[in-house]
Amino acid sequence: xxxxxxxxxxxxxxxxxEDEALLDVLxxxxxxxxxxxxxxSTMRRVCLAAAERGVAIGAQVGYRDLAGFGRRRIEYAxxxxxxxxxxxxxALDAFAxxxxxxxxxxxxHGALYNTAVAxxxxxxxxxxxxxxxxxxxxxxxxxxxxxxxxxxxxxLPALPEGFVDRGYRPDxxxxxxxEPGALLAEEAAVAQAVRLSREGAVQSLCVHGDTPGxxxxxxxxxxxxxxxxxxxRPFSPxxxxxGTAPG
Amino acid sequence: xxxxxxxxxxxxxxxxxEDEALLDVLxxxxxxxxxxxxxxSTMRRVCLAAAERGVAIGAQVGYRDLAGFGRRRIEYAxxxxxxxxxxxxxALDAFAxxxxxxxxxxxxHGALYNTAVAxxxxxxxxxxxxxxxxxxxxxxxxxxxxxxxxxxxxxLPALPEGFVDRGYRPDxxxxxxxEPGALLAEEAAVAQAVRLSREGAVQSLCVHGDTPGxxxxxxxxxxxxxxxxxxxRPFSPxxxxxGTAPG
Amino acid sequence: xxxxxxxxxxxxxxxxxEDEALLDVLxxxxxxxxxxxxxxSTMRRVCLAAAERGVAIGAQVGYRDLAGFGRRRIEYAxxxxxxxxxxxxxALDAFAxxxxxxxxxxxxHGALYNTAVAxxxxxxxxxxxxxxxxxxxxxxxxxxxxxxxxxxxxxLPALPEGFVDRGYRPDxxxxxxxEPGALLAEEAAVAQAVRLSREGAVQSLCVHGDTPGxxxxxxxxxxxxxxxxxxxRPFSPxxxxxGTAPG
Amino acid sequence: xxxxxxxxxxxxxxxxxEDEALLDVLxxxxxxxxxxxxxxSTMRRVCLAAAERGVAIGAQVGYRDLAGFGRRRIEYAxxxxxxxxxxxxxALDAFAxxxxxxxxxxxxHGALYNTAVAxxxxxxxxxxxxxxxxxxxxxxxxxxxxxxxxxxxxxLPALPEGFVDRGYRPDxxxxxxxEPGALLAEEAAVAQAVRLSREGAVQSLCVHGDTPGxxxxxxxxxxxxxxxxxxxRPFSPxxxxxGTAPG
Numbered sequence: 001x002x003x004x005x006x007x008x009x010x011x012x013x014x015x016x017x018e019d020e021a022l023l024d025v026l027x028x029x030x031x032x033x034x035x036x037x038x039x040x041s042t043m044r045r046v047c048l049a050a051a052e053r054g055v056a057i058g059a060q061v062g063y064r065d066l067a068g069f070g071r072r073r074i075e076y077a078x079x080x081x082x083x084x085x086x087x088x089x090x091a092l093d094a095f096a097x098x099x100x101x102x103x104x105x106x107x108x109h110g111a112l113y114n115t116a117v118a119x120x121x122x123x124x125x126x127x128x129x130x131x132x133x134x135x136x137x138x139x140x141x142x143x144x145x146x147x148x149x150x151x152x153x154x155x156l157p158a159l160p161e162g163f164v165d166r167g168y169r170p171d172x173x174x175x176x177x178x179e180p181g182a183l184l185a186e187e188a189a190v191a192q193a194v195r196l197s198r199e200g201a202v203q204s205l206c207v208h209g210d211t212p213g214x215x216x217x218x219x220x221x222x223x224x225x226x227x228x229x230x231x232x233r234p235f236s237p238x239x240x241x242x243g244t245a246p247g
Numbered sequence: 248x249x250x251x252x253x254x255x256x257x258x259x260x261x262x263x264x265e266d267e268a269l270l271d272v273l274x275x276x277x278x279x280x281x282x283x284x285x286x287x288s289t290m291r292r293v294c295l296a297a298a299e300r301g302v303a304i305g306a307q308v309g310y311r312d313l314a315g316f317g318r319r320r321i322e323y324a325x326x327x328x329x330x331x332x333x334x335x336x337x338a339l340d341a342f343a344x345x346x347x348x349x350x351x352x353x354x355x356h357g358a359l360y361n362t363a364v365a366x367x368x369x370x371x372x373x374x375x376x377x378x379x380x381x382x383x384x385x386x387x388x389x390x391x392x393x394x395x396x397x398x399x400x401x402x403l404p405a406l407p408e409g410f411v412d413r414g415y416r417p418d419x420x421x422x423x424x425x426e427p428g429a430l431l432a433e434e435a436a437v438a439q440a441v442r443l444s445r446e447g448a449v450q451s452l453c454v455h456g457d458t459p460g461x462x463x464x465x466x467x468x469x470x471x472x473x474x475x476x477x478x479x480r481p482f483s484p485x486x487x488x489x490g491t492a493p494g
Numbered sequence: 495x496x497x498x499x500x501x502x503x504x505x506x507x508x509x510x511x512e513d514e515a516l517l518d519v520l521x522x523x524x525x526x527x528x529x530x531x532x533x534x535s536t537m538r539r540v541c542l543a544a545a546e547r548g549v550a551i552g553a554q555v556g557y558r559d560l561a562g563f564g565r566r567r568i569e570y571a572x573x574x575x576x577x578x579x580x581x582x583x584x585a586l587d588a589f590a591x592x593x594x595x596x597x598x599x600x601x602x603h604g605a606l607y608n609t610a611v612a613x614x615x616x617x618x619x620x621x622x623x624x625x626x627x628x629x630x631x632x633x634x635x636x637x638x639x640x641x642x643x644x645x646x647x648x649x650l651p652a653l654p655e656g657f658v659d660r661g662y663r664p665d666x667x668x669x670x671x672x673e674p675g676a677l678l679a680e681e682a683a684v685a686q687a688v689r690l691s692r693e694g695a696v697q698s699l700c701v702h703g704d705t706p707g708x709x710x711x712x713x714x715x716x717x718x719x720x721x722x723x724x725x726x727r728p729f730s731p732x733x734x735x736x737g738t739a740p741g
Numbered sequence: 742x743x744x745x746x747x748x749x750x751x752x753x754x755x756x757x758x759e760d761e762a763l764l765d766v767l768x769x770x771x772x773x774x775x776x777x778x779x780x781x782s783t784m785r786r787v788c789l790a791a792a793e794r795g796v797a798i799g800a801q802v803g804y805r806d807l808a809g810f811g812r813r814r815i816e817y818a819x820x821x822x823x824x825x826x827x828x829x830x831x832a833l834d835a836f837a838x839x840x841x842x843x844x845x846x847x848x849x850h851g852a853l854y855n856t857a858v859a860x861x862x863x864x865x866x867x868x869x870x871x872x873x874x875x876x877x878x879x880x881x882x883x884x885x886x887x888x889x890x891x892x893x894x895x896x897l898p899a900l901p902e903g904f905v906d907r908g909y910r911p912d913x914x915x916x917x918x919x920e921p922g923a924l925l926a927e928e929a930a931v932a933q934a935v936r937l938s939r940e941g942a943v944q945s946l947c948v949h950g951d952t953p954g955x956x957x958x959x960x961x962x963x964x965x966x967x968x969x970x971x972x973x974r975p976f977s978p979x980x981x982x983x984g985t986a987p988g
Contacts, residue, residue, distance in 0.1 A: 013778075013810040014755030037754075039808055040330035066807070067558050067780055068574070069754040074559075075567040075605070083287035086345070087338045094337025095330075098379050111569070132345050260563040261508030284507075286561055311808050312815075313560070314533055316507040320816040322852070327809070358816070534824035577781035577836075584835025585828045592827070592873050626839050 001197040002235040003222060004028040004140070004161065005209035006060055006109065008046040009037040009069075017209040023049050025218040027234040028056040028204060030107045030140075033088035036062035036070025037109075043095045051099035056234035058140065059092045061085045061129070062109035070110035078125045085129035093133075104236035105159070106130050107140040108147070116147040123147040127154050138236055140204060143172065159235055162202035164221055165189040165211075186217050193221040194228050203235045248444040249451035249482040250469060251275040251387070251408065253307055253356065255293040256284040256316075256457060264456040270296050272465040274481040275303040275451060277354045277387075280335035283309030283317025284356075290342045298346035303481035305387065306339045308332045308376070309356035317357035325372045332376035340380075351483035352406070353377050354387040355394070363394040370394040374401045385483055387451060390419065406482055409449035411468055412436040412458075433464055440468040441475050450482045495691040496729040497716060498522040498634070498655065499703035500554055500603065502540040503531040503563075511703040517543050519712040521728040522550040522698060524601045524634075527582035530556035530564025531603075537589045545593035550728035552634065553586045555579045555623070556603035564604035572619045579623035587627075598730035599653070600624045601634040602641070610641040617641040621648045632730055634698060637666065653729060656696035658715055659683040659705070680711055687715040688722050697729045742938040743945035743976040744963060745769040745881070745902065747801055747850065749787040750778040750810075750951060758950040764790050766959040768975040769797040769945060771848045771881075774829035777803035777811025778850075784836045792840035797975035799881065800833045802826045802870070803850035811851035819866045826870035834874075845977035846900070847871045848881040849888070857888035864888040868895045879977055881945060884913065900976055903943035905962055906930040906952075927958050934962040935969050944976045 007023070008031045009016040016037070023029060029050045032038030038060075050057050062070035064084055076084070085106075093103045108116050108126055116123040123146040130137050131154050141147040143160035151158035165184050167175035175182045184192060193205050207218045225232055254270070255278045256263040263284070270276060276297045279285030285307075297304050309317035311331055323331070332353075340350045355363050355373055363370040370393040377384050378401050388394040390407035398405035412431050414422035422429045431439060440452050454465045472479055501517070502525045503510040510531070517523060523544045526532030532554075544551050556564035558578055570578070579600075587597045602610050602620055610617040617640040624631050625648050632651035635641040645652035659678050661669035669676045678686060687699050701712045719726055748764070749772045750757040757778070764770060770791045773779030779801075791798050803811035805825055817825070826847075834844045849857050849867055857864040864887040871878050872895050879898035882888040892899035906925050908916035916923045925933060934946050948959045966973055 011752070011755060012808045014752060014757060016755060034334065040334040041327055043334070044330050064561050065558075065568075067753045068568070068570075071754075072571070072574075073569040074562070076562075077566070080288055080562070080566075083291050083342075086341050087281065087287040087290070090341025090344075091334045091338040094333050094340070094380055097337075098333070133341055258505070258508060259561045261505060261510060263508060312805075314506045314805050315815070315817075315821070318507075319818070319821075320814075321806075321809075322814040323809075324813070327813075528828065534828040535821055537828070538824050574782055577785050580835050580839070581775065581781035581784070581832045584838075585832040587835070588827050588831025588874055589824075591831075627835055 001202070001225065001230055001232060002027045002204035003207065003218065003232055004030055004058065004107070004204050005207045005214065005218065006030045006032065007209060008032045008042045009210060010042050011037055011039050011066060018215050019046055020049060021215040022209055022218060023053055023055055025215070025222050026055055027232050028058055028105070028236070030058045030060035030109070031092055032060045032062070032109070033092045035064045035084060035088055036066060036068070040091075040095075043092060044098065047092075047095040047099040047101075051096075051101045056104040056236050057092070057096045057099075057101060058105040058107050059089045059103050060107055060109045061088045061126070062112050070112065073111040073115050076122065076125065078121050078128075081122060081125035082128040082132070085126060086132055089129065089133045103137065104234065105138040105140055113141070117142050117145040120146050120150070123150050127151050127156060130156055143201065159203040160201065161204040161206050162196040164193045164205050164207050165217060168192075186213065186220055189217060190220050190224045194224050194230070197225055197230045198228070248449070248472065248477055248479060249274045250454065250465065250479055251277055251305065251354070251451050252454045252456035252461065252465065253277045253279065254456060255279045255289045255307075257289050258284055258286050258313060265462050266293055267296060268462040269456055269465060270300055270302055272462070272469050273302055274479050275305055275352070275483070277305045277307035277356070278339055279307045279309070279356065280339045282311045282331060282335055283313060283315070287338075287342075290339055291345065294339070294342040294346040294348075298343075298348045303351040303483050304339070304343045304346075304348060305352040305354050306336045306350050307354055307356045308335045308373070309359050317359065320358045320362050323369065323372065325368050325375075328369060328372035329375040329379070332373060333379055336376065336380045350384065351481065352385040352387050360388070364389050364392040367393050367397070370397050374398050374403060377403055390448065406450040407448065408451040408453050409443040411440045411452050411454050412464060415439075433460070433467055436464060437467050437471045441471050441477070444472055444477045445475070495696070495719065495724055495726060496521045496698035497701065497712065497726055498524055498552065498601070498698050499701045499708065499712065500524045500526065501703060502526045502536045502554075503704060504536050505531055505533050505560060512709050513540055514543060515709040516703055516712060517547055517549055519709070519716050520549055521726050522552055522599070522730070524552045524554035524603070525586055526554045526556070526603070527586045529558045529578060529582055530560060530562070534585075534589075537586055538592065541586075541589040541593040541595075545590075545595045550598040550730050551586070551590045551593075551595060552599040552601050553583045553597050554601055554603045555582045555620070556606050564606065567605045567609050570616065570619065572615050572622075575616060575619035576622040576626070579620060580626055583623065583627045597631065598728065599632040599634055607635070611636050611639040614640050614644070617644050621645050621650060624650055637695065653697040654695065655698040655700050656690040658687045658699050658701050659711060662686075680707070680714055683711060684714050684718045688718050688724070691719055691724045692722070742943070742966065742971055742973060743768045744948065744959065744973055745771055745799065745848070745945050746948045746950035746955065746959065747771045747773065748950060749773045749783045751783050752778055752780050752807060759956050760787055761790060762956040763950055763959060764794055764796055766956070766963050767796055768973050769799055769846070769977070771799045771801035771850070772833055773801045773803070773850065774833045776805045776825060776829055777807060777809070781832075781836075784833060785839065788833070788836040788840040788842075792837070792842045797845040797977050798833070798837045798840075798842060799846040799848050800830045800844050801848055801850045802829045802867070803853050811853065814852045814856050817863065817866065819862050819869075822863060822866035823869040823873070826867060827873055830870065830874045844878065845975065846879040846881055854882070858883050858886040861887050861891070864891050868892050868897060871897055884942065900944040901942065902945040902947050903937040905934045905946050905948050906958060909933075927954065927961055930958060931961050931965045935965050935971070938966055938971045939969070
């Protein structure tokens with residue numbers, strides 16, 4: 001199974017999360033692309049550090065909303081959203097190529113991730129951006145979401161992910177954050193990670209990188225998976241360094 | 248000789264210049280990349296329209312300064328500037344690839360263009376961005392500038408350009424805008440364009456796209472050059488559409 | 495009756511609408527405050543020009559969304575929206591005071607205007623911002639909107655406005671833009687302006703300043719109202735210049 | 742003597758420094774106004790917390806440069822800078838008024854602070870912004886700077902400040918950050934604070950709020966000054982809560 005988290009979510013002097021420590025544990029890094037978080041120098045640094053460790057680089061694309069960190073829904077028109085996302089993927093890919101690799105997948109961030117679960121217009125815009133850039137790029141999303149359905153219909157690899165530290169209901173949906181059981185403590189989260197990876201319904205496990213204890217949780221999950229005989233590897237292998245020159 | 252102008256310099260609802268009309272006359276389009284002007288949907292539209300006409304797409308990179316249109320000097324650190332520019336080139340290339348072509352050259356905009364004439368730190372940052380993206384990409388700049396010198400030293404194609412509508416002193420430098428003769432009327436501009444292209448010291452001629460009469464001037468220049476037997480073609484040929492899939 | 499339009503909606507080098515010409519016809523100017531449009535130097539220029547002509551200055555507040563011109567709905571949290579709007583009112587008031595007057599009313603722009611018709615959270619945020627700044631400031635909005643109802647409940651002057659160039663249904667609601675009759679031609683618009691002002695149900699008439707022909711329409715409306723014996727004056731008189739020092 | 746530090750320098754989800762702890766020690770808070778740092782909700786929170794503690798609120802104005810945190814010089818035209826600063830002062834004052842007080846002084850931030858030491862154009866723009874807003878507002882700056890000289894010539898209260906944790910040369914200028922002795926350890930900093938306050942050449946002492954140990958240093962300075970019989974109070978008293986209604 002693959003282990004992913006959000007990285008590079010600072011902006012200018014501001015930092016968020018522990019990028020370096022997480023990169024030693026993850027197999028895939030969702031790198032912010034500058035619209036809701038992330039700046040070019042951070043993108044460069046994270047891409048280089050990820051490539052050195054063989055961690056796959058994904059484009060963590062989001063709304064144009066630094067002040068809101070991409071966490072509030074915006075009623076984009078389809079074409080405007082598609083173009084904002086395509087722009088971000090291209091920008092991140094410049095740094096991935098510089099690091100001798102490529103953007104290996106796309107994962108929407110925050111309110112865009114949540115909106116693309118049910119909103120077909122925005123889900124289709126994500127799909128159009130990815131397909132426009134490279135139709136072989138996988139899209140990571142919530143199982144059962146409009147995003148994954150439309151991605152699959154468009155011929156994109158559509159990969160479901162599970163959340164290590166969020167509670168699930170019996171029907172497979174997440175416990176809303178406003179209810180008890182929404183967030184799991186470390187022990188329960190680790191057990192859930194092992195269970196999800198064994199069931200095989202998800203291709204990747206997501207650890208939230210911006211919460212306290214994220215690094216410790218990620219390490220505990222990795223140790224438990226290894227102990228349980230579940231090999232950790234990126235679902236989308238980082239490029240070999242040959243053949244990655246732009247173009 | 249090549250004929251270039253700045254395009255795609257609107258932002259959101261705001262427009263500047265006559266992109267479509269200019270694209271029928273130019274051979275190279277310097278497309279704004281979103282930091283001093285330009286937005287993703289405009290970038291897409293201009294790239295598609297340029298590719299349809301066989302006009303080469305260049306990255307018109309600039310400072311992160313929408314409010315100032317990139318026209319005021321900013322004392323960037325070298326690495327921050329390099330990364331801001333690399334980000335812009337990658338973003339524009341996503342739209343160029345979508346249009347079946349590629350970014351064919353890089354030209355700094357506004358205060359960055361002027362600063363890179365003499366400031367070695369900023370000139371080196373431009374060179375590092377281009378070389379980091381694709382060492383075969385030409386850089387367009389002022390003859391005799393630090394930018395072109397450092398680009399050549401780094402092994403990049405370094406191409407000098409002339410200005411159609413700006414007056415030159417006998418020593419080849421531009422008449423400052425504060426002095427008489429800084430701006431040429433159409434007839435003098437056309438004559439200068441023919442002279443510059445015959446002398447062969449410049450690879451490209453620049454028409455300022457955001458001034459009134461830009462389209463008429465560009466047409467007159469094109470007609471005069473054609474009449475004088477000077478073939479107009481992009482210095483950097485737009486890609487054939489085969490072989491341009493990303494990566 | 496009062497005649498209002500949106501002004502100062504450029505940003506940096508980009509311009510929109512004909513501010514100067516409209517100021518000669520209006521009695522109230524909704525000045526953009528820098529979040530969806532407008533920049534400080536434009537705000538200064540428009541405030542000075544409005545004050546010279548005795549035109550009342552209103553704060554045209556909007557979402558933080560220059561790229562979208564404030565025209566796409568954003569799911570702000572109440573407190574974040576309230577604070578973004580309070581910030582804008584304070585900023586504009588600095589320029590109004592400099593011009594010897596004050597901000598005389600507040601009118602939401604674009605998607606915020608439309609959202610505040612029915613969304614109580616956002617309507618309440620507008621009301622909280624205005625009440626927090628100055629509980630004597632009127633709020634301008636759509637008749638029957640949540641915004642005007644909550645403003646009145648909070649003790650703010652709540653003023654309904656009519657649209658000169660938009661078609662109305664018999665029940666008083668606007669014909670949606672997607673249907674025939676949504677936009678009125680000049681003659682019908684002028685007739686509607688006279689009718690609305692005579693009926694007395696609205697305190698102000700709005701002319702859209704960013705449409706072609708806006709100045710001509712505004713002049714025709716003004717002439718027709720004057721001819722019909724309807725006096726044009728700001729619903730909120732611009733301050734006398736005495737007593738307007740800050741504080 | 743007065744004790745000031747920079748506060749409210751986060752943006753959106755990003756935080757910087759320990760605003761709450763510092764507010765218990767300072768007598769004046771330089772609150773970021775949204776252009777280089779700071780957002781409306783942070784401004785509101787800091788203004789309310791400052792007013793509760795009787796800490797004077799100053800406008801920490803800066804360049805429009807969130808990505809660079811206002812630390813890189815920008816070659817603004819005089820009028821553009823003046824208007825950007827006036828905008829910021831007005832915006833902050835909205836929150837100060839809401840908290841029952843007013844903006845009590847203005848202090849430029851980062852590269853603007855340093856530029857206004859010698860650059861007369863930018864120093865004059867700061868002075869014009871403050872004078873345009875309220876000619877009774879003091880300006881805080883470096884002793885001997887163009888800023889304080891031009892402020893005094895314009896009739897503004899011009900107040901010199903000293904730096905607690907920066908080394909001084911015998912001639913009273915700061916040791917450059919690139920040289921040994923530029924930064925003082927806590928003991929030396931406290932001693933310098935007592936010395937500066939006794940010499941009486943500065944009206945305020947500045948502690949850098951964004952460095953590790955800032956709160957501890959500020960507490961030590963306050964304790965030492967109190968122990969030395971130097972009363973700590975804002976140079977510009979926060980308003981009594983009566984009479985602070987806007988306008």
